[in-house]
Amino acid sequence: MDEVKRSNSKAIVTLILGVLSLLTPVIGIILGVLGLVFASRSKTEMKLTGETGNGLVTAGKICSVIGIILNLLAILIFIVFFYFVVNTGITTY
Numbered sequence: 001m002d003e004v005k006r007s008n009s010k011a012i013v014t015l016i017l018g019v020l021s022l023l024t025p026v027i028g029i030i031l032g033v034l035g036l037v038f039a040s041r042s043k044t045e046m047k048l049t050g051e052t053g054n055g056l057v058t059a060g061k062i063c064s065v066i067g068i069i070l071n072l073l074a075i076l077i078f079i080v081f082f083y084f085v086v087n088t089g090i091t092t093y
Helices: 009-023 027-049 054-086
Strands: none
Touching: 009 027, 009 054, 027 054
C-alpha cells in the first residue's frame, strides 16, 4: 500500500496566519510576521522529515507579505488623513 504523507503542521499554521493577516487590521502586521517566521521554520522542518506542505507554505508567505503591506498602507493612509484633518485650519465655531 502507498503511504500517505502528512502535511506539516507549521505549514498549515503559516497559511492560517497569512489569511488572518489579510483580514485583521493593525494586528495583521504581527500575524504576518509570525506567518513568515513559521514559514521559514516549516521549510526547514519539511526538508528534515519529508512531510508535504510546500504549497501551503508558499500561499501562507504570499498572504503574509500582502497582509503586512496592506496593513502598513492602511496605517499610513490613516496617519496622512489625520494629519490633513488636524492641519487644515478650518474652525467650526
